[in-house]
Every structure is written in structure tokens, then in C-alpha cells.
Amino acid sequence: MWMAFYFPQLSLEALDTNGCGNATALINRQKSKLILCNQQARATGLKEGMSLSLAYTLNPDLQLREKDARAEWEQLEILALCLNQFSATVCISPPRAILIEVATMLQYFGSVSEIENKARQALNTWSENYIIGFAKTGKLALWRALSKKPLLPDKQWQNLDEEVWIQDILIKHLDWSSKHIQRLQGMGFNTLNSLYRLPTSLLRRHLGVGLYTQFGQALGLIKEPLTPYHAPETFKRERLFEYEVESTLALLFPLKSIIQSMCLFLQRRRQWMYAFEITLTLAWSTNKAETSPVIRIQHDLGSDSAPLWLELTELKLTRLTLTAPVRSMRVDIVKMEQSEEESGDLFNNFQQQTRDQNLFISRLQARLGEQSIQTPKLTNEHLPEQAMRFLSVSLIEQKAKGGSSLRKLSRNNDLAHRPAWQTKKPEQITPNQFQILEGPERISSAWWLNNNAVHSSRRDYYIARWFDGRKAWVFRNDLGTWYLHGWFG
Amino acid sequence: MHSPSLNSLSNKGLIWRGNTSPIPVEQKEEKLSTGFDKIDALLNSNGWPSGDVIEVLISQPGIGELSLFTPWLKRASQDKKVAFINPPFIPNATLLELQGIESQQLWLINTSSEKDALWAQYQCLKSGLCCAVFMWHPVKADMANTRKLQLAAKNSNTLGIAYRSEKAANQSTLFPYRMHLKSNKDEIEVRFLKRRGGWETRPIAISTQPNKSQFRRLAEHQPTLSAL
Numbered sequence: 001m002w003m004a005f006y007f008p009q010l011s012l013e014a015l016d017t018n019g020c021g022n023a024t025a026l027i028n029r030q031k032s033k034l035i036l037c038n039q040q041a042r043a044t045g046l047k048e049g050m051s052l053s054l055a056y057t058l059n060p061d062l063q064l065r066e067k068d069a070r071a072e073w074e075q076l077e078i079l080a081l082c083l084n085q086f087s088a089t090v091c092i093s094p095p096r097a098i099l100i101e102v103a104t105m106l107q108y109f110g111s112v113s114e115i116e117n118k119a120r121q122a123l124n125t126w127s128e129n130y131i132i133g134f135a136k137t138g139k140l141a142l143w144r145a146l147s148k149k150p151l152l153p154d155k156q157w158q159n160l161d162e163e164v165w166i167q168d169i170l171i172k173h174l175d176w177s178s179k180h181i182q183r184l185q186g187m188g189f190n191t192l193n194s195l196y197r198l199p200t201s202l203l204r205r206h207l208g209v210g211l212y213t214q215f216g217q218a219l220g221l222i223k224e225p226l227t228p229y230h231a232p233e234t235f236k237r238e239r240l241f242e243y244e245v246e247s248t249l250a251l252l253f254p255l256k257s258i259i260q261s262m263c264l265f266l267q268r269r270r271q272w273m274y275a276f277e278i279t280l281t282l283a284w285s286t287n288k289a290e291t292s293p294v295i296r297i298q299h300d301l302g303s304d305s306a307p308l309w310l311e312l313t314e315l316k317l318t319r320l321t322l323t324a325p326v327r328s329m330r331v332d333i334v335k336m337e338q339s340e341e342e343s344g345d346l347f348n349n350f351q352q353q354t355r356d357q358n359l360f361i362s363r364l365q366a367r368l369g370e371q372s373i374q375t376p377k378l379t380n381e382h383l384p385e386q387a388m389r390f391l392s393v394s395l396i397e398q399k400a401k402g403g404s405s406l407r408k409l410s411r412n413n414d415l416a417h418r419p420a421w422q423t424k425k426p427e428q429i430t431p432n433q434f435q436i437l438e439g440p441e442r443i444s445s446a447w448w449l450n451n452n453a454v455h456s457s458r459r460d461y462y463i464a465r466w467f468d469g470r471k472a473w474v475f476r477n478d479l480g481t482w483y484l485h486g487w488f489g
Numbered sequence: 490m491h492s493p494s495l496n497s498l499s500n501k502g503l504i505w506r507g508n509t510s511p512i513p514v515e516q517k518e519e520k521l522s523t524g525f526d527k528i529d530a531l532l533n534s535n536g537w538p539s540g541d542v543i544e545v546l547i548s549q550p551g552i553g554e555l556s557l558f559t560p561w562l563k564r565a566s567q568d569k570k571v572a573f574i575n576p577p578f579i580p581n582a583t584l585l586e587l588q589g590i591e592s593q594q595l596w597l598i599n600t601s602s603e604k605d606a607l608w609a610q611y612q613c614l615k616s617g618l619c620c621a622v623f624m625w626h627p628v629k630a631d632m633a634n635t636r637k638l639q640l641a642a643k644n645s646n647t648l649g650i651a652y653r654s655e656k657a658a659n660q661s662t663l664f665p666y667r668m669h670l671k672s673n674k675d676e677i678e679v680r681f682l683k684r685r686g687g688w689e690t691r692p693i694a695i696s697t698q699p700n701k702s703q704f705r706r707l708a709e710h711q712p713t714l715s716a717l
Contacts, residue, residue: 376592
């Protein structure tokens with residue numbers, strides 16, 4: 001048994017027009033007529049086939065769009081991926097339908113109505129307007145959806161007669177050309193049942209080879225040429241904006257649907273994404289390199305969660321300033337890998353802690369920049385400013401390193417005389433600013449590596465009382481110049 | 490090691506105890522002390538109060554404001570991070586490691602604007618990943634923001650330390666703890682202007698000089714120059 005989903009508003013839904021709440025219609029530029037209207041447009045009295053001048057008279061705020069075949073196909077692919085969770089056999093039936101085979105899934109889901117309920121819940125994110133049809137073949141299921149007669153079958157569906165399957169289907173609703181439909185209606189054939197009662201030879205003569213084959217396929221007498229849909233290896237999306245976008249936050253609206261589609265793609269392919277890039281095409285730029293700025297969004301632990309990627313994208317975009325309006329946008333996955341199945345352990349929250357920590361780091365890096373969060377790495381250098389280096393936090397590196405670097409340290413008693421705060425750079429001072437309390441402690445570095453003639457590789461450090469009472473860590477270099485290098489805070 | 494122990498669950502009040510006798514003294518000191526008996530005596534929480542933000546008023550940075558917290562951080566930072574957001578100087582990770590705070594537990598967060606700094610403070614306090622968040626606030630503080638930070642600290646049981654200039658002493662804040670620090674040679678004078686369950690206190694002198702015995706204890710496990 002097959003289940004068909006027909007999406008009458010697919011052409012508009014593919015253009016992301018539903019969320020804006022405006023009256024929108026598709027037009028045929030050559031004929032200057034409306035092809036398709038959304039609900040808001042219909043509410044103002046517009047309908048398909050209406051001329052453009054009349055439409056603008058009824059609704060001066062009407063927004064017009066043109067059909068985008070690529071966007072429609074991408075929308076069909078996403079719907080197919082969404083419905084893939086209910087059946088292994090999902091077929092795209094252009095231009096606006098998806099067929100899924102459900103007979104083999106009845107044992108798992110229990111009943112056809114259960115599959116229908118779950119499918120409706122899953123489709124909520126992707127489409128608001130769709131019609132469902134059931135039948136023993138894909139073609140007939142589509143016809144039932146087109147005629148808005150779903151015929152929900154019971155458990156004994158295998159015993160149903162062919163006449164029951166095709167009852168109540170009017171020929172005028174079928175996806176046949178209007179010329180053929182008018183000819184058949186002219187001969188008095190209004191329903192599929194009236195055609196079914198004809199002898200085969202007569203039926204063939206009235207329908208012609210093409211329609212006769214379709215009729216045969218619908219009844220299951222001829223094998224349907226259905227090709228199951230398989231998700232592609234990778235995911236990319238391009239959007240050419242109708243108007244130039246001047247604010248980064250305005251990019252969020254189209255990005256939301258793209259990221260949701262991307263995460264659905266990842267979930268179906270059982271992949272985790274680690275980074276993706278948004279390439280913008282600017283309207284103009286004085287610098288050639290800046291005509292296509294690339295925004296990279298990454299999360300080191302990987303995820304297929306749309307809310308997480310949306311949050312990181314929003315954080316990144318709030319910090320970005322556009323030098324020129326954006327004309328188009330491309331989204332590509334940079335890195336994705338097979339997702340790992342995790343074993344749950346009620347008494348070990350380490351995995352959860354690692355996940356939380358990495359999400360936190362990604363969040364901070366997305367808003368504040370890659371180098372915004374750093375952790376110190378201790379080295380065996382002698383000069384204080386070289387003894388620790390602050391590196392960008394990478395959780396994976398930390399895990400690999402493990403343990404403490406305490407073993408590398410030596411001369412601990414000397415370190416008892418070191419300050420808690422260190423200045424970012426040694427700051428030149430004058431001797432009358434302090435009074436020496438303890439010292440000196442000589443610290444030398446490898447003179448052959450030293451390129452900094454100002455601070456010198458040989459220093460005599462002192463603990464000194466600053467003029468305002470604080471305890472300072474100061475040093476004098478070979479040239480006799482004094483520097484402040486820390487506070488005993 | 491990272492799974493919640495019975496004691497940690499009990500400390501959060503998630504376990505009902507049939508025997509309500511207090512925790513043994515040795516255990517209490519080891520787990521909850523600030524490292525300074527005089528301060529412990531003033532804080533009813535017996536340790537720096539996780540889940541609250543302490544406002545520390547200082548004349549200028551570098552008078553001992555970090556050393557006051559390092560004994561407590563030694564234990565608290567074992568499974569949580571210590572965040573420094575836009576510090577005026579770099580924390581000496583080498584020294585902190587010798588005092589028992591592992592360098593990989595330290596996070597240094599730098600932001601380019603005050604708005605971002607506030608956002609980072611809120612995120613750090615809210616996340617529950619940090620045991621302590623060190624923040625530097627301007628003299629003029631926003632009430633709504635301080636309230637948000639206090640609520641975030643409370644919900645995640647994180648200690649927030651907000652340093653402000655002593656010029657802000659006359660301004661009120663919503664933080665439940667307020668301390669004034671004053672440098673006095675090798676000691677610092679600590680005065681609580683505001684605290685939970687108590688009145689304003691007189692200045693108490695605290696010595697924050699590094700305890701050399703602590704370093705010696707660490708040195709026993711390490712190769713010395715002569716051994717090499």
C-alpha cells in the first residue's frame with residue numbers, strides 16, 4: 001500500500017514566503033497572470049488565473065515572485081528526507097508530490113492512521129498545506145490525494161476490490177492535461193469508475209497509449225516506474241535575494257530554513273557536522289578579496305541539532321558588520337563525520353559535562369571570536385612572560401593532553417616569591433616609584449634566542465614596596481633600566 | 490570521579506538525612522573553608538558562598554584581591570573552571586598551579602566591549618561549568634545587570650567575584666555580599682560592608698603571603714635541580 005502527499009503550495013513554500021505573513025503570489029511574466037496565491041492573498045480576493053492589473057487593484061501590497069525550479073526540487077528533497085523516517089521506500093513524484101510505501105511498515109507502526117498522525121507531526125515544520133491519499137499503488141494514491149478523497153483503509157485493505165479503490169475519483173482532478181480531460185468529459189466520462197467499466201480495447205482507444213499506461217499503473221496492472229529517493233552525499237544551498245540585504249540579522253530568516261534542512265539531512269545520513277560556511281556575495285567592494293566574505297561557524301564536538309547551530313549562527317552574525325549589501329548567499333558543510341552512538345550511564349555525567357563545556361566554548365567563540373577564550377600552557381622557559389603561553393581553548397586538545405603539567409616545574413621555593421598577577425608586558429618605571437624589600441633573584445634566558453634588546457635576557461628581579469603600599473615585582477636589566485612585571489595581588 | 494558523590498548531593502539538599510547531626514569538623518574544614526579562619530567565622534556558609542556574587546571594593550588592583558580566594562579555589566577548581574573576564578593583569582598560572590589550581594582549569598576571557606564582557610560574565614555564571622568567575626565592574630553599575638548576574642550565580646551554584654573601585658562604596662547593589670579591601674604592608678584589611686545573616690564588620694587583618702610549607706610539600710614530588 002502507498003501513501004501520497006500532495007503539496008499544492010510547494011512553489012511558494014520553497015521560496016520561504018510563508019513566514020513573512022504578506023500576501024504573495026507567483027506570476028507568469030509572459031501572460032501577466034497569477035499562477036498561485038498564498039492564503040493571505042486569497043483572503044483579499046485574489047485567485048489563480050487573475051490578471052496582474054486586477055490583482056494589484058484588489059491588493060496594492062501584493063508581493064510577486066517567480067517560480068524557482070531548483071528551490072522547488074530542494075523543497076521536495078527535504079520533504080522526502082522528512083518522510084524517510086516512516087518508510088524506506090520514498091519516491092519523489094514531480095512536480096509537487098511525495099509517495100511512500102507503507103504496507104511493509106504497518107507491523108512497526110500498528111496502523112495506517114498511526115503513520116498518518118506521526119507524518120503530520122513531522123511535516124508541521126516543513127509544510128502547512130498538504131493533502132494525503134492512500135491506495136494500493138503510488139499513482140492511485142496520488143490521484144486520491146489530488147481528488148481530496150484519502151480513503152483511509154482498514155486492516156482488511158488487501159481484500160478491497162479495485163472498484164472501491166478508485167471510487168469517488170473525478171477525472172477533472174487528475175494530473176492529466178486539460179485537453180485530455182475536456183475530451184473525456186465530452187464523451188461522458190466523469191469518474192475513474194466510468195472508465196474502469198469500459199472494455200480494454202475501447203479504453204485504450206479513448207485514452208491513448210500514455211494515459212492508458214498511467215491507468216494501468218494506477219490499478220496495478222502495469223508496473224510503476226518509481227525510483228526510490230536517496231539522500232545526496234553532501235549538502236549545499238544557494239539563495240539569490242530579490243532585494244539587497246543590508247543587515248546581517250536579516251540573513252537569519254533564510255538561514256533558519258536552510259539550517260533546519262541541513263540538520264534534517266545530517267540526521268537522516270547519521271552524520272554530525274563540525275563546521276559550515278556561509279559565503280556572501282556583496283553588491284560591491286573596493287577590495288577584490290572582500291567581495292565574497294566567508295563566515296565560518298563551528299562546534300568542536302559536532303552536532304546535528306538545528307537549535308544549536310541556529311544559536312551559534314545568530315551569535316556570529318550579531319558581531320558581523322557588512323561593508324556592502326548582500327546579493328546572494330551560499331551555505332556549504334565544511335566538515336561532517338559519522339555520528340557516534342553513545343552509551344548512557346546514569347552515574348557518569350562526564351560525557352554530559354564535556355558536551356556542555358564544548359557548547360559553552362563554541363558559543364563564546366561564535367560571539368567573541370576564536371581567540372576570546374584562552375587557557376594557559378606552562379613551558380619550561382625561564383623568562384616569566386615566556387613561562388606561560390595563553391592559547392585558544394580546545395577541549396579536544398585538553399583531553400588528549402590530560403593530567404597536570406606540574407611535573408614540568410622546578411625551583412618551587414623560588415616560585416613562592418612570584419606575584420599572583422603579571423603585567424601583560426614589562427612596563428618601564430623609575431627607581432623613585434618603589435622601595436626594594438627583597439632580592440635580587442637573577443633570571444636569565446637563552447641569550448642566543450633573545451631578539452628583544454630592550455628587556456634583555458638577563459634580569460635581576462626584586463620584590464618592592466610601591467609608593468602606594470602595594471607589593472610589586474620589578475626587575476632591572478643589564479642596561480640598568482627598571483621595569484614593573486607584576487603585583488603580589 | 491566525575492559522578493556526583495553522596496556528599497555533593499547531600500550538600501545540595503537533594504538527600505534527606507535521618508540523622509541531622511552536623512558534618513564532622515575535619516570534613517567541614519577540608520571542604521568548605523575559605524582558608525582563612527577569621528573570614529570563616531564571619532561567613533555563615535563556612536567558605537566563600539557558592540551561588541552568590543561577592544562585590545569586592547578595592548582602591549586599585551594588585552593589593553591581594555586574588556590571593557584571598559586561592560586557598561578556596563584549590564579544592565573548588567578540581568572539577569570546575571575558574572574564569573577571569575577582562576582582568577587588568579594576567580593571572581600567574583605557574584604560581585596558581587603550585588598552589589594547587591591546575592593551569593588547564595583556568596579560562597582567560599577577553600572581550601572588546603563592556604557589553605560583551607557583561608554577556609560573557611552572564612554566560613560563565615549561568616553555565617555551571619565554573620566554580621568561580623572573576624569580573625571587573627565599572628564604578629557605575631546597572632541594577633538590572635547585577636540582578637541578572639546574581640540570579641545566574643544562584644541558579645548554577647557558582648561563586649561570582651565582582652571587583653569594583655572603592656569609589657563605588659556609596660552606591661548600593663543587589664549582590665548579597667560586599668567587602669572592602671585595603672592594603673596594609675604584608676596584610677590586607679578585609680571589612681564586610683554587607684553579608685548574609687550578619688551586620689557590617691570591623692576590618693580584620695588577613696595575611697595572604699604564600700605559605701612556603703605548601704610549596705615544600707609540592708616540591709617533594711618533583712625533581713630538583715640537584716637531582717637532575
